[in-house]
Amino acid sequence: MKAAEVFIQCLENEGVEYIFGIPGKETLDLVDAISKSKQIQFINVRHEQGAAFMADVYGRLSNRVGVCSSTLGPGATNLVTSIACANLDHSPVVAIVGQAGLERQHKESHQYIDIIKLMEPVSKWAIEIKDANTIPEIIRKAFRLAINEKPGSVVIELPENIAIQAAPPKASPVTQLPTSVPTTEALQQAVAIIHQSKQPFIIVGNGVIRQRATVELQTFVEHIQAPVTHSFMAKGILPKDDPLNYFSFGFQENDQVLQGISEADVLIVIGFDFVERFPKYWNKTKIPIIHIDALPAEVDEFYPVQVELVGNISETLKIMNTIDGLATPWSPSGNLKKQIAQSYQIDWNHKHLRSLPLTTENILHVIERLSSEKTIIISDVGAHKIAIARTFQAKAPNRLIISNGFASMGIALPGSIGAKFACPNDPVICITGDGGALMNISELETAKRLGLSFVIIVLNDHVLKLEEQMMMQKFGVSNGVTYGNPNFVQLAHSFGINGVRAEDVQHFEDVLKTALNAENKITLIDVPLNN
Incomplete structure (x- = not known):
């Protein structure tokens, strides 16, 4: 098989159904291979930026990797903004970029620039295929990286001369990502802090939605009976009329909900990405934090972590929901919930x-x-x-x-x-x-x-x-x-x-x-x- 055909076979193996993009001379073999696929549909669009935005939102909603493509040079540079967007919004996207053949990359050449160097700062991983035999491994690694926490964008560059080389039809097996849970010691520390607290406040971010942990989060909120605020990207995690829902934060430094947060003696921060709002804007007094997320916490002066529950958010909350004595009902002073509702609605x-x-x-x-x-x-x-x-x-x-x-x-x-x-x-x-x-x-x-x-x-x-x-x-x-x-x-x-x-x-x-x-x-x- 041609390498381009093996490439598409590997994408089929990953469950890809759509590729959003614009063809060009350097991707003709790839597009031709897609046309022969019974599984993958090529969606030709009007601008490469739009193609990656389509893949971005497709990835967020489907919990699968969105795929887009472009040719070399201006086609690839048109992807940069939306690839960066997917990366910082933590959307799983794989971009396939055509490139000049390896034989002309060492000198000044028509439409050639080093796309990998350009894409490295705006993606989780950017790689050029230099040997057709590495295609199965590279594609498998790309899809694992794109979907694994924190999700983001990955760029694969396929040079024109590599696309037409002969390659064995072989796809790497798709294996399920491992699910981890926090250590027993960390769980015990978190439980002890919650038991000692009188006014915990829960802060929820996009990670809860990404990891499909909404049901467990809702159970946890009911279990602990603490007020909750969430970022823009975590809307919908609680019903509008839930008495513990203090709505969104992150508009400006004087968000009304900050009054309630400032009264807390511990913040339980779940699936929150710093890119959504720096802690210095919502934790100026440096209230101690219980960090619940798939990855360890960022180091930040205004994010004083007392204990980290690192692991799958859904599984972590399931464990927390089985522990008795966590309920700490309280309400911020004044009628803050009503004030926020009137102000925001x-x-x-x-x-x-x-x-x-x-x-x-x-x-x-x-x-x-x-x-x-x-x-x-x-x-x-x-x-x-x-x-x-x-x-x-x-x-x-x-x-x-x-x-x-x-x-x-x-x-x-x-x-x-x-x-x-x-x-x-x-x-x-x-x-x-x-x-x-x-x-x-x-x-x-x-x-x-x-x-x-x-x-x-x-x-x-x-x-x-x-x-x-x-x-x-x-x-x-x-x-x-x-x-x-x-x-x-x-x-x-x-x-x-x-x-x-x-x-x-x-x-x-x-x-x-x-x-x-x-x-x-x-x-x-x-x-x-x-x-």
């Missing part, structure tokens, strides 16, 4: 929608009312991301996808395509600002061509709102943050999809209801914001 009367202004918060209230436990919300990055983190409560875990590690604008539209491949029967709503929307608007053609069905909400205010707010706060004046926009309704029509401009909140709700019930159709809703 805003009073809203759905009986008078026509009289309400078209604000991001009002739009989010409508979306929350119309969404189900299966609805997937993909948020782009901007001022609306903060509003979503504050006001939108996901009804289930891993149903709200926010880029909060690398926080890259432009992820929402291609990410929605990845979401539909991961969960084809679930409703998907893409929420984006006008800035992020136009970064990958070309993928509307991809979605239309593939016959996908989802809703795109463009929050249209002709400004980079978050940057404007920060500049006004810092300088008292803003510059370089405004721009003109196309007619988004006409733009949608030009792609052959439905486009509607919301006239008021009631009209938005009516349009959204219709769009969510439309099969095999994409609807873009242009929302001219009043805020």
Whole structure:
């Protein structure tokens, strides 16, 4: 077999079903081998950045490795932003990059740059295949690294001359990753600290969702009866009306929930990634910490670990849930839960929608009312991301996808395509600002061509709102943050999809209801914001 065919055989062995990408001269043999596969479908897209964003969200929702591809040179450099995004957001992605043949890499050569050096800082591992016989081992290692905690992106480079070499048809066996649990000594120390504490506070991060430990986390919260706050990326881990749910943190230094955290005598931090929010912003008084995660804790002055429960989060919490005497019911002073709920969710009367202004918060209230436990919300990055983190409560875990590690604008539209491949029967709503929307608007053609069905909400205010707010706060004046926009309704029509401009909140709700019930159709809703 040709090495390119062995490569695809190895991907089949890993269970790959989709590869998002754009072909080029250096990947023609690879794409030809994919066309002969009965398992893998090549999804040709309009930009390599979009391809990796699709693989990123596909990986987050499916708990499998998302795969994308590009050719050499400009195709590969177009991947960099979204590969970095997957890495810092801890999404399992493998990128396959074509490259010039080994015979011309030692000298100045058309479209050749050292992609491996470029990709090393933004990935868990970047490797060039120099011998066709190493393909099975390299692919097996790549997929293990991508999915293992903490997940991230891996880049495999396949030179053109290696792709056509003869190679034996052999794939490395796929073995299950080992599951570890904390030591007995560490568990005993953690239990002793909790027994001694009077006011523990639980902080939950994205790792709980990644490791599918939500049920065990909910049981643990009920078991210990301590207040809980969570990061943007852990929304949905507790029901909205759970009395112990103190909602999200990470908006700014004066988050209201920080008042409650400051009253704690121990923080139980579960599956939290520092990339979500540095401890100095939420643990200024250096409260002692019980660290529960798959990996040992980062060294940080404001993260004073007393004991580390290192191992699979789900298995660790199962053990903790069998231990009696952990319950330490308490509530922060004042009526903090009510204050947070009022501040983050805003009073809203759905009986008078026509009289309400078209604000991001009002739009989010409508979306929350119309969404189900299966609805997937993909948020782009901007001022609306903060509003979503504050006001939108996901009804289930891993149903709200926010880029909060690398926080890259432009992820929402291609990410929605990845979401539909991961969960084809679930409703998907893409929420984006006008800035992020136009970064990958070309993928509307991809979605239309593939016959996908989802809703795109463009929050249209002709400004980079978050940057404007920060500049006004810092300088008292803003510059370089405004721009003109196309007619988004006409733009949608030009792609052959439905486009509607919301006239008021009631009209938005009516349009959204219709769009969510439309099969095999994409609807873009242009929302001219009043805020």
